[in-house]
Amino acid sequence: MNYIIFGGSGFIGTHLIHLLKDECLKPGDKIYDLDIVMPGEEGVVPGIVEKNEGVEYIRLDVRQAIEFDFEPTKDDIIFNLAAVHRTPGHPDHAYFETNIRGAENVTAFAEKHNIKKILFTSSIAPYGAAEELKTEKTLPTPNTPYGISKLVAEKIHQMWQVKDEKRELTIVRPGIVYGKGEHGNMTRLYKGQKKRYFFYAGRKDTVKASIYVKELVRFFKYRMIDNDFVGTDIFNCTFEPAYTIEEICTTMQKATNMKRNIPLIPGGLLMFAASVLGPIGGKKVGIHPDRVKKLMVSTNICGKKLAASDYKFHYTLEESFRDWFNDCNKEGLF
Template identity: 25%
Template structure:
């Protein structure tokens, strides 16, 4: 692995103590980048990060604190992952959703423009597509159907405007249903795989909304983080958007059986009333593979669950 020039400006990772953020921080540090890991610990854990990580406990809503960090470190790159990602709850916490997921992002984009950040990498979501045809691809016009997806797309649009007006270089990744080590299985509202694992561990029935025929493609964490790190050395990825994750869709019913098999526990299923959600959602990754030619093959669901 080629080590980076440690004399260059450090990288800021927001949401660094969360699930994806902690994996990204580790991978960047292993690649030789100097990383400042920022998180308010509202959903992440300090123990997710390496002991020697330069950790800052702060919120992306704290503009004064962010300004001081940008002035002190002169960040070369910014990875923005901090968000409240409970998509299903976003209808009921609209102000909280937009405050955390839009206003915090605007703070970071403004500071990145003012301080000459070379690349702003944003973690969006396939929630921006809404109920589009599947597989969803980047050429589709986004049509988000919930406040979470609306917030993500608003940030994408603001990044585009910041590039056109001020020249800010950015890359957007749209992951989906990511799972793996360090995910918070105690979170009752986010990540169905973690929810199922926690319910099995507690001897509770697996709760499924509706008939369980909703389809999703579940993405192992390494498949998502790899291109996020690689993009910094690839000028051709600037000012572009990429779907990232697994290709193979599964119903929630099939997922429940796969999680039980991986844990060696046979649990009961409890079907709850159906909720308003996109029934079939998975994306195409042809563009990603065409650009990131050395990207490893995706980890199959059954293999990833055992990890």
Template identity: 30%
Template sequence: MILLTGGSGFIGGHFHNVISNDKLINLDLHKPEFNHSATFYQGDIRKQEDVERVLSENKIEKIISLAAKHHDFGIGHDEYFDTNEAGTEVICKAASKYGIKEIIFYSTVAVYGTTEQMSTEQLEPQPDSPYGASKLAGEKVLIKWAQEDASRKVLILRPALVFGANNRANMYNLISQVNSGFYFHIGKAANIKSIAYVENLVSATLFLANKLGAGVHIYNYADEPQLTSRQIGETIAEALEKKIRFTLPRFVAIACGLPFDLAIKITGKNLPISTARIKKLNTQTLHSANKVRQTGFLPVYSTQQGIMKMVSWYKSQR
């Protein structure tokens, strides 16, 4: 049996699609909103009793840890660490108690911080956000756990921005903006934005889990080809049968975001447009996943195909 923590979320739903549900246990704060037949436990990975209840009632052989705090709005520093670090400590303690030897942990490329150079797994992590720092702290918990027993196996995945059907975060907002006709390119929009299509990521995870032995294994994940912001926008526009008609200088685009910043401050709502989001869209995020491909893993979908599949799902929702 496989324990999937945070399995009711976006990525968890795609694991339900590919793992036989009679072999899957889902531990999450919320019941899944998608159709499934897997066993569900409502619980919190920050609570030892919740995790141990699942392990005591089921013969778990592997844990896939998806549960995390990852939103970039309205969450305090301690909340990230309570889940991403302390929650991982709870999982490791429970795994030790019940003799579980294998944990797969979803980290993030945010552990590298904001950098113009291409990241590989050899690059020293320098997170510059609470989310990235807390995920790196979670990685260290797992590395220590693995070092306590040479037969233990830890697989750490550091995906770029993950997108696909049922995701309503950054890529969904971008698709909505292009669909509205109010999207515009910012400057040359020549900055690379590494992204990861969810079906490819889940396939890579299961491929690596079956291939790797004991010890700690760390892999970035991003799809190929690596696209610029302009290419991503144009791919979305093509799939929507829309045209992106405007290009604004960066300083003008940021100025346009200032009223939205004010609205966010006044209302406390997380709006899809802000100066921070505009700057983020215009920042290069280039992450190499060559190490994954050197294992022999071949993703089914290209980056463009993944985007088009998500746009198709987006259109079906409307």
């Protein structure tokens, strides 16, 4: 069988490839990493430069019609991880070009080769920014180009599935995904605490739904390899209940042997500082208006459906931070 990973050179894809190689490959199986960039190139997971033996790396742009040489089998699985996702960071049109066109081309490829199993990584962004708890049944109300593009991409994948009742589609909406090579929100949070420039923005009880990258790819394996099903299912992928920013900071400090007292700064004052520092390099340390706003608004995502499934979590929050810390030789979280 073939494991076909679109966007496999990125953060989540790199960890998925490691898991597939370590636990899933059987004689004759193949892994394809199809991405516009290759491991070690600028813009790929920092610090991860090597290619994995036994993986076929093919440079491919999902914005274009997809074709490459391979031998299809009846058991092939597509993991569609390809996306433009950093916010802020891209012009609005970039999210639509890659995320929507990519969904169209990936599902067309699956249809052409009669591939019946797709896992699509969406986002919690389609829910929109609001304090209310969101379940998989919550009406999506995206308010960013990224969130809108992801919701449309979900619908494109669902349209592919309903054309054949035997097709299997899993849509995952992960919270903040963190772990080695992330270089995103959690990495900035660690550095901010370590260097004493992180402050609670107006409150300490902001809910931040999150999941460890190794946990997330294990759920991929559980859904697509360990089980068979038909139809479409959507899962919020996050700890249940989701943790507050204070709980995350306290646990991160404990797991990495750090002791810090984090001040609480009025939100208005921090926004003013961000508006002044943002244009002159504040983005590098997270002092950016868009990021400060994100700190002040909860991502209150319900993970009860995942918790009630047969999938068993492998890591607590503290264990996940310790594992990440160990992966970095206890030198930090990066």
